Amino acid sequence: MMENQYYPFVNTPLPYDYSALEPFIDEKTMHLHHDKHLQTYINKLNEVLEKNAWLQSYSLEELLYNLNQIPIRVSEPIRNNAGGVYNHRFFFEGMSDKKNNIPEGYLKKEMDAAFGSFEKFQKLFKEAALNVFGSGYVWMVKSGRGLSVVPTKNQDTPVELGLFPVLALDVWEHAYYLKNYNDRAAYIDNWFFVVDWKKAEEKLMGM
């Protein structure tokens, strides 16, 4: 479970060192991404909640799940900033220094059922990531029909769609331009080396 689910939000540390994902994702990018980009979403989310105290009792996921019950004046900054916090935490937690591990056990069984094989999943996921126009994420999500690959725009989340996220890839340019410039494909290939499939299995099993 993610820590710090309620206002005031703080920038919880990465679950590994900034350099842990080298050489696939570089230390400088991790500093920029966590300390600057995620911090900004946290600050802006706190600012919105400070002015709308009635929302301070909502957890991060409850804010996102109930977006359409919140007045639009408030729901737009919540969608962008609570989404920015949720998505970044999910993305960062889904990686580790256990380089090049692969899906096993229950996760492997579910992925094989949904996609045919790990290789077919990787091809499908990469295509979806390359096809995100502008900024967004690609997810592996669980629904009543099993696992599937779903893109989201900007800082939208699968939570507001009622889907259960298992794995996230941030394809905003800030996630890769220091190292890979505009080469999103190279970034995706590198990211596959640092995915923590054990963590994805834990998410799938609701742990």
Ligand SMILES: [Fe+2]
């Ligand atoms: Fe990001």
